[in-house]
Amino acid sequence: MTAITFIAGLAALIGGAELFLRGVDHFGVKWRVSPLIMGLTVVAFATGAPELAISLQAAIAGNADLVLGNIVGSNIANILLILGISAIIKPLAVKLRVVQIDVPIVIAASVLLYVIAFDGELTTLDGVWLLLGLVAYSVFTFFQIKKERDNQPEETDFEAEQRKLSTGWVFYVKNIGYLIVGMGLIIQGSDWMVKSAVEIATILGLSELVIGLTIVSIGTSLPEVATSIATIRKGNTDMAVANVMGSNLYNILLTLGLTVVIAPNILTVSPAAIALDLPFMVAVSIMCIPIFIAGFDITKLDGAILLFYYGSYLTYLVLDAVGSSFEQTMEMIMLYGVIPATLIYVFRRVVAHRKQLKKVINI
Numbered sequence: 001m002t003a004i005t006f007i008a009g010l011a012a013l014i015g016g017a018e019l020f021l022r023g024v025d026h027f028g029v030k031w032r033v034s035p036l037i038m039g040l041t042v043v044a045f046a047t048g049a050p051e052l053a054i055s056l057q058a059a060i061a062g063n064a065d066l067v068l069g070n071i072v073g074s075n076i077a078n079i080l081l082i083l084g085i086s087a088i089i090k091p092l093a094v095k096l097r098v099v100q101i102d103v104p105i106v107i108a109a110s111v112l113l114y115v116i117a118f119d120g121e122l123t124t125l126d127g128v129w130l131l132l133g134l135v136a137y138s139v140f141t142f143f144q145i146k147k148e149r150d151n152q153p154e155e156t157d158f159e160a161e162q163r164k165l166s167t168g169w170v171f172y173v174k175n176i177g178y179l180i181v182g183m184g185l186i187i188q189g190s191d192w193m194v195k196s197a198v199e200i201a202t203i204l205g206l207s208e209l210v211i212g213l214t215i216v217s218i219g220t221s222l223p224e225v226a227t228s229i230a231t232i233r234k235g236n237t238d239m240a241v242a243n244v245m246g247s248n249l250y251n252i253l254l255t256l257g258l259t260v261v262i263a264p265n266i267l268t269v270s271p272a273a274i275a276l277d278l279p280f281m282v283a284v285s286i287m288c289i290p291i292f293i294a295g296f297d298i299t300k301l302d303g304a305i306l307l308f309y310y311g312s313y314l315t316y317l318v319l320d321a322v323g324s325s326f327e328q329t330m331e332m333i334m335l336y337g338v339i340p341a342t343l344i345y346v347f348r349r350v351v352a353h354r355k356q357l358k359k360v361i362n363i
Contacts, residue, residue: 002196009192016185023178044246050220052255059263069212075248077221080310087303093238094292102245109252110285114278122267130257186223294349
């Protein structure tokens with residue numbers, strides 16, 4: 001029965017992503033907003049709905065470790081797993097705006113979360129600060145959209161696409177229907193997949209934090225996986241990158257901020273999260289900059305490296321949970337072998353694309 005639920009959830013996710021993106025594409029054309037901005041805002045906000053729903057439920061139930069594990073694990077999965085899978089399917093284009101603006105903002109938000117969580121608890125005031133950060137980002141994005149629309153020439157590709165769309169109330173009924181039905185399927189599919197996976201993890205005796213960092217975070221990231229693959233199929237590879245960056249930002253500022261404010265009690269942060277998971281999330285976010293500016297694309301090899309790191313991270317969590325003696329050996333291999341080799345590879349790619357680096361520096 002659990003396997004059937006998992007498969008049904010996967011089918012709902014794929015179908016929902018197709019419908020939702022169809023509606024997003026049509027509204028983007030109607031409003032003359034680029035796929036990049038749509039990915040950073042509407043798509044990122046919508047695909048973050050499962051994280052928000054699960055975090056609120058967990059906070060109300062008093063499962064603090066599950067809240068933080070879900071958000072931190074989801075952000076790590078978004079970069080390493082989703083970008084990894086997406087890049088292997090097709091190399092991803094990275095826009096200059098993402099490197100100059102969005103990645104630094106995601107890094108700043110990640111560092112802010114680490115700082116406010118370092119004392120071992122997340123208070124209502126911490127949540128307010130995160131929500132204020134969301135307001136500031138929303139205002140900034142609003143002016144970016146306005147600037148983008150004002151700078152468009154009179155005759156654009158949008159106008160040609162607009163002529164293919166339905167007009168009047170038919171357009172809104174049809175495409176709002178796509179959005180509602182699509183997101184409903186995405187959320188329901190995620191719920192089915194997460195519940196079936198949690199049942200298995202619980203039977204195996206994994207801790208609440210580990211479940212949040214692995215099973216639940218992967219499950220709640222499935223909408224991002226589905227939408228990213230769907231955007232790649234449509235040729236908007238830059239939108240897949242924007243979706244991940246926007247989703248990570250909304251996870252921290254909106255999902256965690258709102259959850260902490262609404263939670264009946266102060267959320268405690270486990271020492272394990274402070275020592276490993278939060279710093280790793282920050283490191284993964286910082287790692288995006290050199291990878292992104294090396295040619296302004298994410299190659300298939302880059303994708304394979306990202307997936308390798310995600311697999312290593314999950315393996316380490318499981319080894320730590322079961323108390324395996326191989327944990328220390330794995331630490332040595334990663335610290336003195338894999339990580340230095342990765343740094344050399346990234347450095348060589350950046351050096352090979354010095355012109356792009358100068359373009360980023362000369363903002």
